[in-house]
Amino acid sequence: MRRAVLITLSLLVCASFGVACGDxxxxxxxxxxxxxxDKEVREEDAGQSDTAQIDGPAIREINVEGGEITGSRFSPxxxxxxxxxxxxxxxxxxxxxxxxxxxxTLIEVLAEDPDVFGTPAxxxxxxxxxxxxxxxxxxxIKLEDSAPVVLFRNFSGDNLDVSPDAKMLLGSxxxxxxxxxxASENAVQLNDSGEAARYSPDGTQIAYYSEERVMVMDAxxxxxxxxxxxxxxxxxxxxxxxxxxxxxxxxxxxxxIVEIASSTRETLIDGFATKDIDISSDGRWIVYGVNGxxxxxxxxxx
Numbered sequence: 155m156r157r158a159v160l161i162t163l164s165l166l167v168c169a170s171f172g173v174a175c176g177d178x179x180x181x182x183x184x185x186x187x188x189x190x191x192d193k194e195v196r197e198e199d200a201g202q203s204d205t206a207q208i209d210g211p212a213i214r215e216i217n218v219e220g221g222e223i224t225g226s227r228f229s230p231x232x233x234x235x236x237x238x239x240x241x242x243x244x245x246x247x248x249x250x251x252x253x254x255x256x257x258x259t260l261i262e263v264l265a266e267d268p269d270v271f272g273t274p275a276x277x278x279x280x281x282x283x284x285x286x287x288x289x290x291x292x293x294x295i296k297l298e299d300s301a302p303v304v305l306f307r308n309f310s311g312d313n314l315d316v317s318p319d320a321k322m323l324l325g326s327x328x329x330x331x332x333x334x335x336x337a338s339e340n341a342v343q344l345n346d347s348g349e350a351a352r353y354s355p356d357g358t359q360i361a362y363y364s365e366e367r368v369m370v371m372d373a374x375x376x377x378x379x380x381x382x383x384x385x386x387x388x389x390x391x392x393x394x395x396x397x398x399x400x401x402x403x404x405x406x407x408x409x410x411i412v413e414i415a416s417s418t419r420e421t422l423i424d425g426f427a428t429k430d431i432d433i434s435s436d437g438r439w440i441v442y443g444v445n446g447x448x449x450x451x452x453x454x455x456x
Contacts, residue, residue: 211423214452216258222448223252225273225313225430226441230280232434234261235441237450238271238285251285253297256439256452264295265302272312272327273350273430278320286312292323294335309333309341313350317373318357326351326362330375344375350391355398363389368403370414382417390429395455396437404428404442423453 216223226237239250251265251274265271267287274285282296284305291307292314311325316335325331330348333341344360351362353373361370366386371378381401388406395402401412402422409423409431427445433455434440441452 211453211456216256216450216452217448222443223450224443225271226443226450227274227276227432228256228434228439228441229276230278230435232256232436232439235450236274236276236283238274239263240270251283251295253283262300264300265293272325273314275314275316275323277316278318284314284316284323286314286325288312292325305335305337306333306341310343311351315352317353318355322373324351324353324360330360330362332373342375344371345378349389352393354394355396359398361392361394361401363392363403365389368392368401368412370401381414382412382419388427391431391442393431393433393440395433396435402431402433402440404431409440409442422455 221239221241223237223239226235228235233256235254235256237252237254239252241248241250248266248268249270250263251271252263253261255261264283265285267289269288272286274283276283281298282294284292284294286292286309290304292305292309293302294305295302305323309323309325310329310331311327313326315324316322317324321334321336322332323335325333326348328349329346330344330351331341332344333339345364347364348362348369349364351360353360358373359370360373361368363369366389367383368381368386368389369378370381382403385407386405389404391404393402394400395411399414401414403410403412406426408421408425409428411420411422412418422440425444429443429445431440431442438455439452440455441450443450
């Protein structure tokens with residue numbers, strides 16, 4: 155079965171309380187067919203863009219036609235994104251791990267399966283990626299050859315992260331586990347209630363959420379402490395800023411920047427149902443999804 159994956163980009167400039175955009179008379183961009191194994195993929199260059207004076211952050215919207223991308227992650231150099239594509243057609247239920255540029259053009263379909271994939275992760279050197287699926291466990295793909303290698307059949311946690319020293323795989327899905335990537339030791343479960351766990355930039359701490367609390371613990375599971383709680387329903391994701399002193403959190407309050415030491419909170423994006431946040435390694439950009447919306451959104455951080 156050959157399918158078409160179409161990823162396009164448009165630039166929207168939005169205030170946190172609304173959207174104001176002008177008209178554009180740009181023409182359709184050319185398309186190119188790309189052979190990706192047994193899949194037919196169309197690439198389309200950046201589309202029309204509109205601008206307006208704003209009070210809130212400028213939002214770059216990456217539109218995905220024919221499906222939805224979730225769990226997007228910046229490459230270590232910030233030039234590419236990795237994500238999970240869900241085909242929204244008569245083949246509903248088919249998923250793919252895809253690599254694409256930050257302008258929205260598709261690079262490659264890396265893996266495909268009828269069952270959903272968890273949030274993928276990059277190796278720190280940007281030369282390979284990791285992803286999880288109920289059918290085969292955790293796999294690694296080295297991008298130079300695109301051949302998947304199954305690492306672990308029974309790893310607890312499908313939302314993945316990799317330690318900055320590239321030695322440990324972190325998984326979270328109603329509990330947090332770690333395991334050496336070289337399988338030199340067995341997996342260790344750090345807790346039984348954590349979600350969306352991420353390593354700190356120096357690898358010494360792990361941030362995650364549990365119920366309506368944002369938590370931080372040492373990388374070995376010790377020194378577990380609460381950062382913020384209360385009025386935190388619909389918590390969906392947590393990530394670190396490069397200074398290792400602040401988190402970016404997505405909840406019903408929108409997207410907030412939280413100082414760990416003081417629990418001080420600053421609203422970045424005031425919008426319900428944001429999810430799947432990821433911060434570029436230089437701390438310049440955030441990418442995230444919105445529940446019920448197929449497009450991804452990118453915002454430059456202050």
